[in-house]
Amino acid sequence: MLIRHGGDLTENDVTPRDVYLRRRDFMSGLIGGGLAMAGGVAANAQAATGLKGVASPYSTTETPTGRADITGYNNFYEFGLDKEDPARNAGSLTTSPWTVKIDGHCNKPGTYDIGDFLRGNPLQQRIYRLRCVEGWSMVIPWLGVPLADLLKKYEPTSKARFVAFETLHRPSEMPGQRRPVLDWPYREGLRLDEAMNPLTIMAVGLYGESLPNQNGAPMRLVVPWKYGFKSIKSVVRISFVEAQPRTAWNDSAPREYGFYSNVNPAVDHPRWSQATERRIGEFRRRETLMFNGYGEQVAGMYRGLDLKKNF
Numbered sequence: 001m002l003i004r005h006g007g008d009l010t011e012n013d014v015t016p017r018d019v020y021l022r023r024r025d026f027m028s029g030l031i032g033g034g035l036a037m038a039g040g041v042a043a044n045a046q047a048a049t050g051l052k053g054v055a056s057p058y059s060t061t062e063t064p065t066g067r068a069d070i071t072g073y074n075n076f077y078e079f080g081l082d083k084e085d086p087a088r089n090a091g092s093l094t095t096s097p098w099t100v101k102i103d104g105h106c107n108k109p110g111t112y113d114i115g116d117f118l119r120g121n122p123l124q125q126r127i128y129r130l131r132c133v134e135g136w137s138m139v140i141p142w143l144g145v146p147l148a149d150l151l152k153k154y155e156p157t158s159k160a161r162f163v164a165f166e167t168l169h170r171p172s173e174m175p176g177q178r179r180p181v182l183d184w185p186y187r188e189g190l191r192l193d194e195a196m197n198p199l200t201i202m203a204v205g206l207y208g209e210s211l212p213n214q215n216g217a218p219m220r221l222v223v224p225w226k227y228g229f230k231s232i233k234s235v236v237r238i239s240f241v242e243a244q245p246r247t248a249w250n251d252s253a254p255r256e257y258g259f260y261s262n263v264n265p266a267v268d269h270p271r272w273s274q275a276t277e278r279r280i281g282e283f284r285r286r287e288t289l290m291f292n293g294y295g296e297q298v299a300g301m302y303r304g305l306d307l308k309k310n311f
């Protein structure tokens, strides 16, 4: 299990050299040839599950969920509706080469190779709670980069008020997309300040290895104070837009899923309560916390917004 340091140390203060080197291997793999070195990274995974002491001031001190649950119990409708489907079916996804299209209100639009997209941004480990609207939760040790650091490079203009994200649309490799379960591609969006919040990351790995396909390879958004479905997987397009963008679940069931989708135990899903959750691996249900426990860092962004109407 991960041994963590408390207090207010910065990541640089406490990152042990071996972890630093492992991260560097991982990054050179990403940068060298897309994710060509992912196999080498995976070979380290066994050792990496024993990672110790990588503290981030943004990480939770809770015990991470086991790797088998994180990579075996997933929602990724492009690969099927059952929790076991993504692990079973996502192996078919080609994640290299991988490009990201940046468009909309910014000075540097274009289509960027993932290596270029991530270049110059050291990976951080962020241990975050993930709370699914279905009423289960996990604690996941992500490897990722603050989204703000990535977005700033494209110089959003003053017209950019929201950021829209799209998942890959490739029915030949994503069997779920051959059925009209959602209006593909999967879409999500954040207000610009939410996207720039230091908690928001683009994750490229977990448990010290590159992301398994079922978790959204080669990179996926992680917004820990919102329901899991906001954390869009396998991102290929990021658009700076003026108006609130469409989102997959809001399109599909607007009464059930709003744009903001902040974890809020006081707003029931129309068909079930959101007051409690089952942490995967535990028996007794826990009380769900407002903003999934991240209120101190994010509540200020929603001052003046009626969170019952803007659910």
Ligand SMILES: Nc1nc2c(c(=O)[nH]1)N[C@H]1C(S)=C(S)[C@@H](COP(=O)(O)O)O[C@H]1N2
Residues within 6 Å of the ligand: 070, 073, 074, 075, 076, 077, 078, 130, 131, 132, 133, 167, 186, 214, 215, 216, 227, 228, 229, 230, 231, 232, 233, 234
């Ligand atoms: N493209 C895409 N992204 C997605 C989903 C999806 O079906 N397709 N499911 C969402 C939901 S409902 C959850 S709870 C999380 C689950 O992430 P995990 O499987 O890595 O735990 O991914 C989110 N991102």
Ligand SMILES: [Mo]
Residues within 6 Å of the ligand: 075, 131, 132, 133, 134, 227, 228, 229
């Ligand atoms: Mo979810």
